[in-house]
Amino acid sequence: GAGVSQTPSNKVxxxxxxxxxRCDPISxxxxxxxxxxxxxxxxxxxxxxxxxxxADDSGLPNDRFFAVRPEGSVSTLKxxxxxxxxxxxxxxxxxxxxxxLTEAFxxxxxxxxxx
Amino acid sequence: xxxxxxxxxxMSVQEAETVTLSCTYDTSENNYYLFWYKQPPSxxxxxxxxxxxxxxxxxxxxxxxxxxxKAAKSFSLKISDSQLGDTAMYFCAFRVSDNYGQNxxxxxxxxxSVLP
Numbered sequence: 001g002a003g004v005s006q007t008p009s010n011k012v013x014x015x016x017x018x019x020x021x022r023c024d025p026i027s028x029x030x031x032x033x034x035x036x037x038x039x040x041x042x043x044x045x046x047x048x049x050x051x052x053x054x055a056d057d058s059g060l061p062n063d064r065f066f067a068v069r070p071e072g073s074v075s076t077l078k079x080x081x082x083x084x085x086x087x088x089x090x091x092x093x094x095x096x097x098x099x100x101l102t103e104a105f106x107x108x109x110x111x112x113x114x115x
Numbered sequence: 116x117x118x119x120x121x122x123x124x125x126m127s128v129q130e131a132e133t134v135t136l137s138c139t140y141d142t143s144e145n146n147y148y149l150f151w152y153k154q155p156p157s158x159x160x161x162x163x164x165x166x167x168x169x170x171x172x173x174x175x176x177x178x179x180x181x182x183x184x185k186a187a188k189s190f191s192l193k194i195s196d197s198q199l200g201d202t203a204m205y206f207c208a209f210r211v212s213d214n215y216g217q218n219x220x221x222x223x224x225x226x227x228s229v230l231p
Contacts, residue, residue, distance in 0.1 A: 033218060033219070035221075040223075040224075041223055041224070042119075042206050042221035042222050042223045042224050043160070043206070043219075043221045044221075045218040045219070045220070048218050056218060059218070089158060091158075091160065093160070101148050101165055101167055103162050103165070104162075104219065106152075106159055106160035106161075107159065108157060108158050108159045109158045109159075111158075
């Protein structure tokens with residue numbers, strides 16, 4: 001596709017369950033970002049990949065959160081033992097490269113609701 | 116650490132009028148980049164305009180322009196001839212300049228309503 005694709009667009013899960021959120025970046029984009037956006041707030045950085053490696057995972061809130069990008073394209077954000085506080089929109093973005101003025105293109109996000 | 120502040124949680128403007136959204140930031144870096152992103156109800160963030168800190172000339176994109184005051188660490192967005200389709204959340208974002216892909220730091224956003 002032409003843009004960043006995120007699936008599912010909505011996910012409802014029970015507290016304590018495991019969830020995976022998928023991001024398909026724009027073809028050829030080496031940089032990939034995950035953000036979390038709580039209601040009424042700006043996106044909060046989680047993790048950044050350059051190629052297959054996580055160049056910066058300082059935003060992951062705790063060890064329940066983990067993300068992979070094994071082939072340098074699709075990325076999966078994994079959340080274990082979900083808690084109600086994990087409810088948010090999870091945004092993925094990709095860009096051609098990591099630096100400066102390069103535009104980041106965002107997907108439409110996955111709305112995660114933990115009940 | 117870098118922070119971005121948007122002091123106007125909500126604003127409204129009449130169609131065809133001009134509105135200015137404010138943004139201030141805090142950083143010890145000298146070389147960085149500033150962005151305004153728009154987020155309509157569809158949730159997809161869309162780039163509106165961007166500015167390099169070392170360029171004194173304010174960026175302009177059609178009806179959108181910025182007033183960048185580096186010394187004051189201010190980066191406001193002016194929307195001229197407002198249209199109904201401009202209704203959205205607007206986020207100011209900051210990014211340092213290095214080769215390690217610093218992430219974007221976003222402000223809390225301003226909800227803009229364009230009234231018919």
